[in-house]
Amino acid sequence: xxxxxxxxxxxGDGRAVALPSASAEAGRSRVVIARDAKIRSAGVGFDSARxxxxxxxxxxxxxxCDSPIEAWKKxxxxxxxxxxxxxxxxGRGNATHPELxxxxxxxxxxxxxxxxxxxxxxxSDLEHARFKIAERGSGLRCFGNDVxxxxxxxxxxxxxxxxxxxxxxxxxxxxxxxPVLKDHGIAGVTLALKSMFGAIxxxxxxxxxxxxxxxxxxxxxxxxxxxxxxxxxxGLNAQYDGGPSFMPQWMWPFNGLxxxxxxxxxxxxxxxxxxxxxxxxxxxxxxxxxxxxxxxSTAADAEHRLGTCDPQxxxxxxx
Amino acid sequence: xxxxxxTILNALDRRAFLKAAxxxxxxxCGGAFxxxxxxxxxxxxxxxxxxxxxxxxxxxxxxxxxxxxxxCKLCPRECVIDDQERGYCGVRENRGGTYYTLVHSRVxxxxxxxxxxxxxxxxxxxxxxFSLATAGCNVNCKMCQNWDISQVRPEQVRSTYAPxxxxxxxxxxxxxxxxxxxxxxxxxxxxxxLDCAAAARPAGVxxxxxxxxxxxxxxxxxxxxxxxxxxxxxxxYSEKYYKEVVNGELKPVLDAIVTIRKAGVWNEIVYxxxxxxxxxxxxxxxxxxxxxxxxxxxxPLHFSRxxxxxxxxxxxxxxxxxxxxAKAIADAEGLHYVxxxxxxxxxxESTYCPHCRKKVVDRTGYTINGxxxxxxxxxxxxxxIPGVWT
Numbered sequence: 001x002x003x004x005x006x007x008x009x010x011x012g013d014g015r016a017v018a019l020p021s022a023s024a025e026a027g028r029s030r031v032v033i034a035r036d037a038k039i040r041s042a043g044v045g046f047d048s049a050r051x052x053x054x055x056x057x058x059x060x061x062x063x064x065c066d067s068p069i070e071a072w073k074k075x076x077x078x079x080x081x082x083x084x085x086x087x088x089x090x091g092r093g094n095a096t097h098p099e100l101x102x103x104x105x106x107x108x109x110x111x112x113x114x115x116x117x118x119x120x121x122x123x124s125d126l127e128h129a130r131f132k133i134a135e136r137g138s139g140l141r142c143f144g145n146d147v148x149x150x151x152x153x154x155x156x157x158x159x160x161x162x163x164x165x166x167x168x169x170x171x172x173x174x175x176x177x178x179p180v181l182k183d184h185g186i187a188g189v190t191l192a193l194k195s196m197f198g199a200i201x202x203x204x205x206x207x208x209x210x211x212x213x214x215x216x217x218x219x220x221x222x223x224x225x226x227x228x229x230x231x232x233x234x235g236l237n238a239q240y241d242g243g244p245s246f247m248p249q250w251m252w253p254f255n256g257l258x259x260x261x262x263x264x265x266x267x268x269x270x271x272x273x274x275x276x277x278x279x280x281x282x283x284x285x286x287x288x289x290x291x292x293x294x295x296x297s298t299a300a301d302a303e304h305r306l307g308t309c310d311p312q313x314x315x316x317x318x319x
Numbered sequence: 320x321x322x323x324x325x326t327i328l329n330a331l332d333r334r335a336f337l338k339a340a341x342x343x344x345x346x347x348c349g350g351a352f353x354x355x356x357x358x359x360x361x362x363x364x365x366x367x368x369x370x371x372x373x374x375x376x377x378x379x380x381x382x383x384x385x386x387x388x389x390x391c392k393l394c395p396r397e398c399v400i401d402d403q404e405r406g407y408c409g410v411r412e413n414r415g416g417t418y419y420t421l422v423h424s425r426v427x428x429x430x431x432x433x434x435x436x437x438x439x440x441x442x443x444x445x446x447x448x449f450s451l452a453t454a455g456c457n458v459n460c461k462m463c464q465n466w467d468i469s470q471v472r473p474e475q476v477r478s479t480y481a482p483x484x485x486x487x488x489x490x491x492x493x494x495x496x497x498x499x500x501x502x503x504x505x506x507x508x509x510x511x512x513l514d515c516a517a518a519a520r521p522a523g524v525x526x527x528x529x530x531x532x533x534x535x536x537x538x539x540x541x542x543x544x545x546x547x548x549x550x551x552x553x554x555x556y557s558e559k560y561y562k563e564v565v566n567g568e569l570k571p572v573l574d575a576i577v578t579i580r581k582a583g584v585w586n587e588i589v590y591x592x593x594x595x596x597x598x599x600x601x602x603x604x605x606x607x608x609x610x611x612x613x614x615x616x617x618x619p620l621h622f623s624r625x626x627x628x629x630x631x632x633x634x635x636x637x638x639x640x641x642x643x644x645a646k647a648i649a650d651a652e653g654l655h656y657v658x659x660x661x662x663x664x665x666x667x668e669s670t671y672c673p674h675c676r677k678k679v680v681d682r683t684g685y686t687i688n689g690x691x692x693x694x695x696x697x698x699x700x701x702x703x704i705p706g707v708w709t
Contacts (some may be wrong), residue, residue: 089403101626149475154630156630161630163471185401187400191638199477201471201472202409202472204406205407205459205470208566242386244401244404245401245402
């Protein structure tokens with residue numbers, strides 16, 4: 001609950017959204033949950049105008065800005081090469097939607113970003129998720145880690161040691177992380193933190209013990225924690241069981257986005273959304289299934305300091 | 320499909336192999352890196368891509384589960400794999416509910432090595448082994464010397480198509496009486512090992528496996544039926560070490576060694592002694608007692624020197640005194656053939672008759688200076704020295 005110290009944010013469509021005052025949010029992490037029940041177009045797919053508006057509102061709420069352009073200017077600077085880290089493992093069924101990425105690239109262009117790279121593990125993953133590979137040229141490129149490969153030297157933190165993809169280390173100045181709101185059969189959920197497994201050469205080594213502490217350790221690699229600026233979790237379709245593969249029987253139309261600068265807070269909020277859905281449908285909790293995502297609290301501990309998972313320090317803003 | 324066989328044959332001629340095998344590393348290290356390839360891969364073909372269907376075979380050991388999941392039954396980890404995902408080893412992938420190995424005939428490195436480099440000390444001494452590996456491993460040892468091939472996915476490293484019959488032919492062309500499956504972890508390319516060994520045996524070429532022994536009983540029994548020798552890297556004699564340093568389990572490895580012994584396949588054991596982590600007297604004693612009681616006193620046990628690598632660069636090389644202490648403890652427990660490895664020139668590199676104490680195989684590093692055996696017996700006192708000597 002937001003309490004009594006509320007300020008109002010005026011969105012582009014004239015609506016006002018209540019936000020905590022600046023003093024109230026000191027030392028806290030905001031997670032914006034933006035939803036639009038009418039975002040789906042009559043046929044298959046999404047209403048691109050409503051999707052762009054949803055994104056704008058989410059960004060404005062995240063950064064307390066009266067315009068989306070102002071908000072994006074707090075994320076990136078003109079001249080930077082911006083990576084858009086999508087999550088394509090689930091194929092076209094539950095990957096980051098190209099429509100969302102398109103809306104983001106449009107706004108990035110408007111704030112002076114001319115070089116963007118959509119990337120994930122492999123070209124084939126991207127293609128299965130409806131992205132068109134464009135390895136060369138300027139402007140908007142799109143390719144997997146198999147194109148540029150990995151660094152020769154290991155990044156090491158805690159129990160993890162990995163080679164980082166060159167797309168992240170050598171191409172991108174800043175990264176927008178675009179995970180999907182979904183369940184993970186081993187790690188509980190795969191959201192902002194775990195999606196960065198797509199930046200390393202050996203993710204298969206880090207699923208033991210429900211990914212704890214590996215997910216947190218990998219995110220703590222300097223190229224990741226220093227370059228990822230914002231997390232926009234694609235919850236247009238969400239999946240509460242059977243992930244990370246696409247399992248249509250366990251998906252539901254969440255029709256929303258989760259946005260935060262804090263990957264730990266976003267993961268905590270996303271995890272609770274999935275748990276709530278599981279409870280609604282009578283599925284056992286992730287703890288009962290011995291796959292509670294303990295790596296989220298590990299990511300917040302004194303060794304990692306990647307964000308907060310303390311509900312008292314998370315401002316959950318729903319618009 | 321591109322036929323690269325000619326390229327392989329050209330690349331893997333004897334001259335190239337001998338050149339690689341005589342690189343300064345061999346002399347300089349003197350066996351200090353006993354598990355590492357001696358040189359860069361000899362194959363000169365372009366990198367293979369994941370889509371290369373020539374490397375892909377349906378896995379032999381797995382179960383199909385509901386919702387297109389698979390459960391791997393190759394190693395005790397028993398990874399449950401979602402569609403389009405891979406197991407811990409990184410070389411087996413679920414595609415639509417069917418599980419595939421991606422590394423059949425996908426050789427990432429191949430060299431001609433002395434058999435002593437594996438090390439095998441009681442198996443064809445002085446022989447050279449056609450030694451090969453694919454990418455991948457089913458554990459993740461923090462001290463891995465070959466992590467750049469064992470801890471990567473096959474598409475992340477240069478590899479070459481080398482089907483089993485080609486491997487046999489290459490071994491014969493290069494006067495190698497044995498093929499060694501080594502460097503990474505043969506368990507994860509088991510289908511390829513089985514096919515290579517089956518092709519090699521009728522041609523009189525033997526097969527020797529260098530493994531961590533983290534494998535289930537059924538595939539291990541099939542392996543034992545096809546190969547002639549198995550060396551197990553027993554990383555420690557504690558579950559704690561296996562969990563924290565190896566990312567595996569001790570018990571299945573001990574079970575595997577017993578299975579190998581019962582199958583009658585020649586077996587040697589290497590124990591890499593890592594300072595502060597697995598170098599306690601109690602652990603050495605426990606290991607020696609287990610070997611004697613479960614396997615008998617004649618199984619060769621090698622205490623090898625650790626060198627800082629991969630994720631354990633913070634530790635020093637093993638003091639030689641530590642290795643000598645380990646050997647003394649194992650000797651005192653009654654083991655007959657306890658060696659010190661990765662210390663070229665150490666007297667404990669040689670084999671001594673347990674009865675008359677005379678030297679029956681004289682070694683320096685990988686070099687055999689003399690073999691004083693007659694039909695597998697000590698030529699001085701005629702005690703049988705177990706092994707495969709010819």
